Amino acid sequence: MIITNNLVGFSQIPKVLKNNLKSFSFISSVQSLIVYFYILVMTRYSLTGEYALYRELIYVNDFTTAVSLFGFNLLIMREPKEFFYKNFISIIIIVISLSFLIFSIFACLKNLTLHTFIIGYVLLISSILYQFIFNLLVKFKKHTLAFIICIGSIIIVITGLYFLFESNNLSSNNVIYLRIIILFSFLFPVVFFNFKKLQLFSLSTIPAIKNILILAAPIGIGIVIGSFTQYIDKFLLSFLDTYQLAVYATASADIPFVGVIVINMSLYFMPAIQESYKNNSLEKTKKYISDLFLFGWYLNVIIFTLMFSNADYIIALLYTNKYIESVTIFKILSFSYLLRVVSYSHLIIALGLEKIIIKRMLIEMILQITVSIILLKIFGIYGLAFSAFLVLVFWSVPYNLNYINKVLKSKITEILPFKSMLTFFVKCFVPYYSLNYILISYTSLSRISSLIFSIGFLLIINNREIRYLLNNNK
Numbered sequence: 473m474i475i476t477n478n479l480v481g482f483s484q485i486p487k488v489l490k491n492n493l494k495s496f497s498f499i500s501s502v503q504s505l506i507v508y509f510y511i512l513v514m515t516r517y518s519l520t521g522e523y524a525l526y527r528e529l530i531y532v533n534d535f536t537t538a539v540s541l542f543g544f545n546l547l548i549m550r551e552p553k554e555f556f557y558k559n560f561i562s563i564i565i566i567v568i569s570l571s572f573l574i575f576s577i578f579a580c581l582k583n584l585t586l587h588t589f590i591i592g593y594v595l596l597i598s599s600i601l602y603q604f605i606f607n608l609l610v611k612f613k614k615h616t617l618a619f620i621i622c623i624g625s626i627i628i629v630i631t632g633l634y635f636l637f638e639s640n641n642l643s644s645n646n647v648i649y650l651r652i653i654i655l656f657s658f659l660f661p662v663v664f665f666n667f668k669k670l671q672l673f674s675l676s677t678i679p680a681i682k683n684i685l686i687l688a689a690p691i692g693i694g695i696v697i698g699s700f701t702q703y704i705d706k707f708l709l710s711f712l713d714t715y716q717l718a719v720y721a722t723a724s725a726d727i728p729f730v731g732v733i734v735i736n737m738s739l740y741f742m743p744a745i746q747e748s749y750k751n752n753s754l755e756k757t758k759k760y761i762s763d764l765f766l767f768g769w770y771l772n773v774i775i776f777t778l779m780f781s782n783a784d785y786i787i788a789l790l791y792t793n794k795y796i797e798s799v800t801i802f803k804i805l806s807f808s809y810l811l812r813v814v815s816y817s818h819l820i821i822a823l824g825l826e827k828i829i830i831k832r833m834l835i836e837m838i839l840q841i842t843v844s845i846i847l848l849k850i851f852g853i854y855g856l857a858f859s860a861f862l863v864l865v866f867w868s869v870p871y872n873l874n875y876i877n878k879v880l881k882s883k884i885t886e887i888l889p890f891k892s893m894l895t896f897f898v899k900c901f902v903p904y905y906s907l908n909y910i911l912i913s914y915t916s917l918s919r920i921s922s923l924i925f926s927i928g929f930l931l932i933i934n935n936r937e938i939r940y941l942l943n944n945n946k
Contacts, residue, residue: 498733498945499615499618499619499622500606500732500733500735500736501732501733501736502622502626503606503622503625503658503732504732506625506626506629506654507651508725509629509630509633510526510629510633510647510650510651511527511722511725512790512791513633513637513642514526514642514647515718515722515790515791515792515794515795516790516791516792517637517642518642518643518644520714520715520718520794521714522642522643522644523644523718523721524714524715524717524718524721525644526644526647526648527717527718527721528709528710528717529592529595529644529648531703531706532575532578532592533592533595533596533599534599534703535699535702535703535706536571536574536575536578536596537571537596537599537600537603538695538698538699538702539570539574539695539696539699540567540568540570540571540574540596540600541567541600541603541604541695542566542567542570542688542691542692542695542696543688543691543692543694543695543821544563544566544567544604544684544688544692545603545604545607546607546691546742546817546818546821547687547688547691548563548604548607548608548611549607549610549611549739549742549743550742550743550746550821550822553611553612556608556611559680559684562677562680562681562684563684565681566681566684566685567600568597568600571593571596571597571600572593575589575592575593575596579592588645591645591648591649591652592648594652595648595651595652595655598651598652598655598656598659599655601655601659602655602658602659605658605659606618606658607739610736610739610740617661620661621657621658621661622658624657624661625654625657625658628653628654628657629650629654632650632653632654633647633650636650690830691821693830694817694820694829694830694833695817697830697833697834697836697837698817698833698836698837700837700841701833701836701837701840701841701863704837704840704841704844705720705724705844705856705857705859705860708844708845708848708856709721709853709856712853716852716853718795719795719797719798719801719853720798720801720853720856720857722787722791722795722798723787723795723798723799723801723802723805723857724801724805724857733771733945734768734771734772734812734813734814734815735815735818737764737767737768737814737945738764738814738815738818738819739815739818741760741764741822742818742821742822743822744760745757745760745761745819745822745823746822746823746824748760749822749823749824749880754880754881754882757823757880758880758882758886758887761814761819761876761880761887762886762887762888762889763944764814764819765813765814765887765888765889765893766889766892766893767940767941767944767945768812768813768814769813769893769896770896770937770938770940770941771813771941772809772810772812772813773810773896773897773900773901774900774930774934774937774938775809776806776807776809776810776901777900777901777904777905777930778904778927778930779802779803779806779809780803780806780807780901780905781904781905781908781909781926782908782923783799783802783803783806784796784799785919785923786802787799787802800854801853801854801857804854804857804858804861805857805860805861807861808860808861808864811861811864811865811868811869812864816868816869816872819872819876820872820876823876823879823880825875825879829875832868832871832872832875835867836863836867836868836871839863839867840859840860840863843859843862843863844856844859844860846859847859847862873887873888896934896937899933899934900930900933900934900937903929903930903933904926904929904930907926907929908922908923908926911925911926
């Protein structure tokens with residue numbers, strides 16, 4: 473019976489892989505891999521100053537994109553399709569106005585030239601449009617179109633970066649030009665293949681803009697507060713020297729396929745959670761949320777295990793020994809993956825709690841700013857890295873869990889399968905870390921051979937959980 477079940481499982485692997493390749497989690501993860509590829513190439517082949525300048529501009533771009541969207545991209549996911557057609561023009565007017573205002577303030581503070589301002593703002597607009605377009609692809613379930621565009625983007629970015637490297641033009645500005653091209657290469661096919669639907673858009677009016685702003689305000693205010701909280705460490709980095717900024721930025725570079733998958737799983741289940749909660753099907757809602765937690769935990773524990781155990785090798789392999797000082801920061805930041813196993817913002821919005829949760833986010837922002845400044849002053853960039861983990865573990869996560877349980881009238885054990893989670897952590901981390909340490913310290917195997925052997929061991933002992941991830945990825 474066991475052999476038969478295993479054979480059935482293996483016979484389903486091609487189908488599972490095919491489904492995962494076209495899943496939005498996979499597609500968005502590949503998009504994040506493209507973004508990560510810019511960082512990888514610049515750390516290895518550009519000057520430290522150029523890399524630091526690039527990361528600083530991208531931090532501003534990402535922050536301004538999040539604030540300017542004001543939660544409209546999430547609102548579109550929550551509301552029916554008619555809402556999108558009726559309000560899209562109004563939303564675009566609001567978002568462009570906000571983005572211009574915020575980026576103009578940054579330009580004045582940094583004394584940007586007109587040329588740099590134009591480049592930065594074009595990148596910003598393309599990033600904003602990308603966020604909208606991707607959310608719409610998820611909402612309308614355009615898997616194949618998204619997959620084809622994704623493959624095209626990979627080809628363009630690899631070709632472009634290779635050309636810049638060979639021509640010795642791997643500067644911050646040139647890489648930003650390439651990013652703009654990639655983003656628009658994603659946008660144009662979507663607009664072209666859905667051109668007929670543009671006629672469904674309603675024209676904007678002042679009352680329409682006012683109404684949509686009022687509707688989005690609870691989410692938008694939360695997004696603004698959350699963005700300040702998320703980027704406070706990057707803001708403080710601007711007061712440090714170029715090398716420290718580069719070291720911290722390297723360690724804090726988002727690992728592709730991790731956070732994006734968790735966010736997109738939460739994004740995918742938002743409508744189902746909202747519907748079951750509205751229909752007062754609390755047990756069904758709890759099941760959805762519990763499954764999300766378990767999925768995110770399995771994925772993030774595996775990633776944490778690999779990252780923490782091989783931090784020195786990962787930094788040296790990906791970014792060269794030039795940034796070897798990033799190892800300790802990399803290890804500290806990796807702990808946050810154990811706490812961010814779901815996108816709490818998506819759950820909160822799906823449950824309609826955005827008005828109430830602003831209080832939590834405001835307190836979190838104040839705590840994050842205070843703790844970050846204190847620890848930066850005492851321990852430098854290492855304290856800055858640890859500050860985010862402290863606020864998460866002692867405030868953000870406990871508050872979120874407590875409030876979700878309160879709303880669903882449930883015990884925390886109904887949402888978090890603690891026994892399964894703890895068992896898997898011990899089963900995954902302890903054997904892998906021990907074996908990896910023994911192979912590195914007491915054998916003559918090369919580091920890459922040790923890594924391959926230990927990863928193979930991890931895949932075997934966690935076969936059941938990995939199949940669960942593949943079968944449930946959306």
